[in-house]
Amino acid sequence: MKYNRILLKLSGEALMGTRQYGIDPVRLAEYAEEIKKVTELGIQVAIVIGGGNIFRGVAGASNGMDRVQGDHMGMLATVINGLALQSALEDADVQTRLQTAIKINEVAEPFIRRRAIRHLEKGRVVIFGGGTGNPYFTTDSAAVLRAIEIEADVILKGTRVDGIYTADPEKDTSATKFDHITFEDVLKKGLKVMDTTAFTLSQENELPIIVFDMNTQGNLLKLLKGENIGTTVQ
Ligand code: UDP
Secondary structure (H helix, E strand, O other): OOOOEEEEEEOOHHHHOOOOOOOOHHHHHHHHHHHHHHHHOOOEEEEEEOOOOOOOHHHHHHOOOOHHHHHHHHHHHHHHHHHHHHHHHHHOOOOEEEEEOOOOOOOOEEOOHHHHHHHHHOOOEEEEEOOOOOOOOOHHHHHHHHHHHOOOOEEEEEEOOOOOEOOOOOOOOOOOEOOEEOHHHHHHOOOOOOOHHHHHHHHHOOOOEEEEEOOOOOHHHHHHOOOOOOEEEO
């Protein structure tokens, strides 16, 4: 296997499935099965999950809410998603731990780096909830930060599209996909992979990002087995 330890970033919106809001249990169960297959290969899996299916701080602020208050709500939304994913993984007989950046000790462990690594070494899937624990950040930044901290080999960003394109493929039919692209070229071409803070953190720490379509069943496994899936930023 090319990768021993991965950090999978899932957006909150991905959990909605066909719904307009919240969590689709069918989608959740599908994800759990995909993740289970990866652990069966002996790959260590950490997950950062977003909260956009429930609440985004920016959306709150645009409706007149205090931004920090909204971001706190957003971070709690990621914990809700983390609990849902944990439950789905346990239903699929996968051992998990949820660690949060904001302490909610009755519900989840606090984030402790060494402990997270120990869980991974024991084959448990570690879900990181609560983003970075700070307002004005995103879960993409949390994903990169945690990946660096736990020394993951790569970040896998599961999205709706199957990689990075020359233009938005949902708007421009002539857009073509990159298999590989450098961090510099992403910036030069003004392509959107992650928010700037997250992207720069990844670049500075030479942490590769693979953007791929998580909604096509089997894709995650194929990618990890070395098939040419998604776009690698390196
Ligand atoms: N958030 C935050 N700090 C963080 C991570 C997330 O304040 O470190 C808040 C922020 O309000 C954000 C929300 O949590 O809008 C949900 O996260 P995000 O938008 O990254 O989720 P995704 O788009 O991946 O579903």
